Amino acid sequence: MDVLTDLLHRARARTALVRQLIQRPPWSVTYADAPPLTVMATLGGQASIRLDDSPGAPVRLAAGDIALVAGAGRHTIADDPGTPHQVTIRGGRKYLPGGEQAAGHWNLAPRTYGDGLPGATIMLRAAYELHGDVSDRLLALLPPLAVVPAGPRTGATLELLAAEVARDEPGQDAVLNRLLDLVLVLALRAWCAESATLPAWYRALGDPAIGEALRLLHTDPARRWTVAELAAKVGLSRAAFAARFATLVGEPPLTYLTGWRMTLAADLLRDTEKTVAVVAREVGYLDAFAFSVAFKRARGVSPSTCRHQAH
Incomplete structure (x- = not known):
């Protein structure tokens, strides 16, 4: 078994919550209690991502870009870095800036929410619940935020994943998890191929x-x-x-x-x-x-x- 496969397997990076957002600008969502590893991809339009606990500037995401957030820090995704804060997701619930709980998402299809109007940004987000000391070695491959530019290999897989997210058929979760694993591995490969700060073993x-x-x-x-x-x-x-x-x-x-x-x-x-x-x-x-x-x-x-x- 190769080392990366071993780490992914032992860290239990196999089951993830996958959601699709189709929302017309302006929009902004803050995730207050993120999991150890989050995978996000812009499928249509443009977006930005910011680590709220980091002094770094927001990073823009073009169509096809993949963002990997390593660590359970608070982060915000929006159509534009200048869009004011709108909602915070905490404990699976949505809260408005004043702290009051907001109404539920407008579900467009299974695992898909937003308004679905023309000109909308389309985002995929998956939350991985990694586990154990092994996951530390896996996360050590990444900075707190890694952005992988759009490419033909990741693009083809993202198209398949997007097509499956809104479906609700027998075995759907298994299909989504395997496609998401493929996106994650391709993104890790692409990031590691360009990074100058990888662990020596990699x-x-x-x-x-x-x-x-x-x-x-x-x-x-x-x-x-x-x-x-x-x-x-x-x-x-x-x-x-x-x-x-x-x-x-x-x-x-x-x-x-x-x-x-x-x-x-x-x-x-x-x-x-x-x-x-x-x-x-x-x-x-x-x-x-x-x-x-x-x-x-x-x-x-x-x-x-x-x-x-x-x-």
Whole structure:
């Protein structure tokens, strides 16, 4: 399993709430309690997005652009940066500037709201509920706001997604989630291809040998890997492999593996009732005591404390 696929799978970036807005200007919507990852796309007209807790200026979105908001910060989308605040969405409810609750959305079709009048802006918005420590590694690929310009690959997928949003047929949620996942992966690829501030491990994926070694570690993290075995798998000498991995990833192979195992273990401890001994075996430790020592060294707390803090 390649590393990005592994992160998306383990972070549970699979189920999202998808909505379409078709609204004639002027309009402005503030999301007060955003999820860890929000995907937005302008399908028609122009829009702007602003991170309300950031000093940065609003960013304009042309038709076909995709915006990725990483983190649960408050943000506002509008037809124009100068449009006054109109409504705030908080806890799934709509509030007016004075704080009073507004009437419900004017539903045009399933998952579609707005006025649908000529000259309207058409926006897609999807809220991803990511989960666990693994999601931190995924979100580390992105700044608080990343805008991916329109392109032929993302454009074709957005057209399919827009066509499906207003439908209400058996299996509709499955179709939407898979199309949205495709939009997300294509947008992440496009962003990472142009970004100069990516984590070292992602940049290392472009190296055939080290990228393959990372794939092996993510495919079977519980295996008792040695540097010599990994080097043999990717066709390098032990010394050359160790030096190359450390240079590109920023840490030695087994240090990277230990960190990844601790990330997986933290999520298992928080999300399951498995004993510490079972969790230890699932991440590659035969001895629960050795695992507990390694976990506390990496996380600053014992496995049992980590579990207790999550509840």
